[in-house]
Each structure stands twice: as structure tokens, then as C-alpha cells.
Amino acid sequence: MSKPIRVALVDDQALFRAGIRMLIDSQPDLDVVGEAADGAEGVEVIRATRPDVVLMDIRMPRMDGLAATAAVLAGPVPAGAEHHPRIVMLTTFDLDEAAARAIREGASGFLLKDADPEFLLAAIRTVHAGSAVIAAAATRELLAALTTAAPRPVPPAFLALTEREREIFASAARGLSNAEIAAREFLSEATVKTHISRILGKLALRDRVQLVVFAFEHGLA
Numbered sequence: 001m002s003k004p005i006r007v008a009l010v011d012d013q014a015l016f017r018a019g020i021r022m023l024i025d026s027q028p029d030l031d032v033v034g035e036a037a038d039g040a041e042g043v044e045v046i047r048a049t050r051p052d053v054v055l056m057d058i059r060m061p062r063m064d065g066l067a068a069t070a071a072v073l074a075g076p077v078p079a080g081a082e083h084h085p086r087i088v089m090l091t092t093f094d095l096d097e098a099a100a101r102a103i104r105e106g107a108s109g110f111l112l113k114d115a116d117p118e119f120l121l122a123a124i125r126t127v128h129a130g131s132a133v134i135a136a137a138a139t140r141e142l143l144a145a146l147t148t149a150a151p152r153p154v155p156p157a158f159l160a161l162t163e164r165e166r167e168i169f170a171s172a173a174r175g176l177s178n179a180e181i182a183a184r185e186f187l188s189e190a191t192v193k194t195h196i197s198r199i200l201g202k203l204a205l206r207d208r209v210q211l212v213v214f215a216f217e218h219g220l221a
Helices: 014-025 039-051 065-074 097-104 117-128 136-146 163-175 177-183 190-201 208-217
Strands: 007-009 030-036 053-057 088-090 108-114
Touching: 007 014, 007 039, 007 117, 014 030, 014 039, 030 039, 039 053, 039 065, 053 065, 053 117, 065 088, 065 208, 088 097, 088 117, 088 208, 097 108, 097 163, 097 208, 163 177, 163 190, 163 208, 177 190, 190 208
Parallel strands: 007 030, 007 053, 053 088, 088 108
Antiparallel strands: none
């Protein structure tokens, strides 16, 4: 059996944290390894416990979730880890500009605090697997917020992608999963995963959510 996904909770509402902890700890494949009541404490807890996924509230005292996310992602990758923890922003609003900014800077998505429990659990597993998660009702508005008035020039790195990589890039930018891309392109899921990894590496992108942002900002979506 694989190791449980390690989760950290950063939120200034103790009752909310307690409820989320009970929900997560009820799952055999998930484990809460740390909690914090504000962003500054959250950065320390994340560095000490090295979680795989962080649920990060946006509005907190002392240091908000946006500043804490930036601090975590700007620091070194933990020893023995392949990447920084995946960070999911928590908000009470359908579209939060701070959430859009966090995604632009490397967060793996955002969820509403009143999300269905099963959706929250699925979101943790989804971002751990390397995909993005965005509150469904706000997807269109969020992408609009991330789109500049005039598309940026397409960088040379994108032009250097192979024809197959561009096809897979376009499918991933539309939100298709590896399985859906594999069926569409008549490839195995493993091959698609390899292509996605190469595309992210060539474009210096952290994950699929940044791929989507890149596509919209450069008029490639």
C-alpha cells in the first residue's frame, strides 16, 4: 500500500480546521500532518512537516494566504522531494482576485470553503497527482481574470515544441485529463504523461494549472 498523502491545514478558524481534520483523517489514504492559524505560522509548519498538499485560507491575520503561498513556493524544494507542496487556496467567494493571483504565482487551484466534503477529498487527491482544481462555478470567470487584454508574444520555447507536443498542449489547455488526451490522440496514458512532463519542462511551468494560465495569457487556448 502506498504512503498516505500528507496534508497541512492553514486557516485562522479553529472550528473549521477541526472539521476538515476529522474529514481527512477518516480517509485511509490521507493524513493531516500539521495545522496553523495564520500564514506566518503556516510557513513554519509547512517547512517542518513537509506535506504533499496544503489547504491554505486566503484571508488570515499576521500573514495572509497569498503571502504565505509565495513564501513557500519561493523557498527551496524540501530535501528528498521532487517539488514544492501543492497548495490549494480556500475562499468564501465564488471568484476571489487573491485566488487568481495565487494561481498565477504557482498555487494548484482554489476551492470554496462550503465545498461538498467528497469534492474536497477528491481535490486533495487530484492536486497530489499533479492536476489543478478550481471551484467549478468560477472557472470561466477565473480564466477571464487571468487573461490579459492583449495576448503576450508567443515565446521561442513554445515554438520549439514538436507538432505532437503542441497538440497535447492544446488538449491540456482545454482541461482534458491524461485519459481523455490518450483516447483523443490514440496514445497510452503513460505516453501522454511523458509528453506533459516534457512540455512543462520546456516551458518552465510548474504544473498543469500554470500550463492553462500560459495558454490564456499567450492567446493559445
